[in-house]
Amino acid sequence: MAITDSTAQSLVLRHANLCTPTATSHVHIHDASVAIVEGRIAWLGEERQLPARYRELPEHDCDGRLLTPGLIDCHTHLVFAGSRAQEFSQLLHGAEYADIAASGGGIMTTVNATRAASEEDLLESALRRVDDMLACGVTSLEIKSGYGLTLEHELKLLRVIQQIRAQRPVRIRATLLALHKLPPEFEDADSYVTYVCDELLPAVIKADLADAVDAFCDQIAFSRDQVERLFVAARAAGLPLKLHAEQLSNQRGSELAVAYQALSVDHLEYLEADGIAALAASDTVAVMLPCAFYTLRETRLPPVTRLLAQGVPVAVASDCNPGTAPMTSLLLAMNMACTLFRMTPLQALAGTTLHAAQALGIGAETGSIEVGKSADLACWDLSRPEELAYLVGVNRLHRRYYAGQHEHLLHKQH
Numbered sequence: 001m002a003i004t005d006s007t008a009q010s011l012v013l014r015h016a017n018l019c020t021p022t023a024t025s026h027v028h029i030h031d032a033s034v035a036i037v038e039g040r041i042a043w044l045g046e047e048r049q050l051p052a053r054y055r056e057l058p059e060h061d062c063d064g065r066l067l068t069p070g071l072i073d074c075h076t077h078l079v080f081a082g083s084r085a086q087e088f089s090q091l092l093h094g095a096e097y098a099d100i101a102a103s104g105g106g107i108m109t110t111v112n113a114t115r116a117a118s119e120e121d122l123l124e125s126a127l128r129r130v131d132d133m134l135a136c137g138v139t140s141l142e143i144k145s146g147y148g149l150t151l152e153h154e155l156k157l158l159r160v161i162q163q164i165r166a167q168r169p170v171r172i173r174a175t176l177l178a179l180h181k182l183p184p185e186f187e188d189a190d191s192y193v194t195y196v197c198d199e200l201l202p203a204v205i206k207a208d209l210a211d212a213v214d215a216f217c218d219q220i221a222f223s224r225d226q227v228e229r230l231f232v233a234a235r236a237a238g239l240p241l242k243l244h245a246e247q248l249s250n251q252r253g254s255e256l257a258v259a260y261q262a263l264s265v266d267h268l269e270y271l272e273a274d275g276i277a278a279l280a281a282s283d284t285v286a287v288m289l290p291c292a293f294y295t296l297r298e299t300r301l302p303p304v305t306r307l308l309a310q311g312v313p314v315a316v317a318s319d320c321n322p323g324t325a326p327m328t329s330l331l332l333a334m335n336m337a338c339t340l341f342r343m344t345p346l347q348a349l350a351g352t353t354l355h356a357a358q359a360l361g362i363g364a365e366t367g368s369i370e371v372g373k374s375a376d377l378a379c380w381d382l383s384r385p386e387e388l389a390y391l392v393g394v395n396r397l398h399r400r401y402y403a404g405q406h407e408h409l410l411h412k413q414h
């Protein structure tokens with residue numbers, strides 16, 4: 001990535017068409033200023049009301065461009081090796097995802113390639129994906145492990161995530177996803193869960209490499225009881241929880257996750273009334289992953305409308321992974337959330353900013369344009385916020401600000 005302009009973290013953005021989600025709705029100021037002091041938002045409001053003290057700061061004239069919070073991709077698996085293009089062809093010719101997984105393909109294809117890859121190679125390929133994301137206005141990003149499935153290889157993935165954090169201007173949350181798939185070294189899932197709870201998780205905690213713990217609760221992955229054993233161990237260590245739930249069947253994982261105050265439950269195509277009620281009575285975020293739905297050509301829709309009607313915060317993420325979501329564009333995920341799941345463009349924007357921040361436990365720091373938060377912003381060559389989700393495969397990012405540091409992302413170098 002070419003960063004051609006990164007200077008002081010105190011500046012004022014002027015003449016912005018500002019749109020930010022709030023807890024209850026949206027704030028839209030057509031001719032706005034945002035004052036940034038030492039990387040934090042110090043003031044925002046109508047341009048004509050900008051206090052004199054901020055008029056001294058270096059300024060960026062947004063010239064009427066759209067200004068939103070920086071985007072947050074709250075669910076990715078972007079550190080991996082290999083390709084699943086062959087599996088894509090199988091899916092197109094009628095194979096079922098569960099059958100591919102049962103015959104040793106699917107996630108295991110990526111596990112084998114990732115175990116064989118060096119840390120350097122994993123970092124290089126992951127940085128390409130991260131750079132794609134930054135070029136789409138992403139300022140915070142979650143990255144899961146889960147393609148190692150042994151202590152040695154899960155630590156390798158988590159170290160790569162640490163290196164990404166050190167090398168790119170983006171806030172990163174690392175999530176341990178050891179319960180992604182039963183690895184071939186274990187005959188039964190219960191003994192693998194014991195290994196994860198007793199050996200793998202404590203070692204990861206000791207190395208301080210994970211900000212949260214996730215699991216895949218499904219017939220082709222881990223049962224509710226097995227996930228609960230992990231949740232008990234992780235919660236005892238003070239780690240926040242997340243869950244892949246109700247993607248291919250209803251295992252009532254969401255209800256379990258809510259009982260353990262999880263940050264989010266993700267996928268939810270098979271979520272039913274009890275799960276919706278549990279989420280509505282909790283602070284757990286429902287994360288929509290429309291690219292996986294699209295790639296698997298699913299027909300069963302997650303109950304987005306009912307979740308929204310009950311006041312559940314709904315986030316949208318790319319799910320970037322080599323099998324079911326080989327994409328890096330959160331903008332395209334927003335478009336899919338609207339076209340496939342009937343979210344409105346403004347709901348999709350809230351889902352990739354405010355609610356995505358909540359899904360990562362970083363809502364006090366970022367996710368909206370509010371005084372006191374980090375100046376994580378995206379300036380777009382667009383005139384309306386709805387255009388972010390309306391355009392299909394089009395990226396009109398003008399400038400990205402991360403904690404007030406700004407970049408022109410006009411071209412990338414690989």
Ligand SMILES: [Zn+2]
Binds near residue numbers: 075077244319
């Ligand atoms: Zn996932």
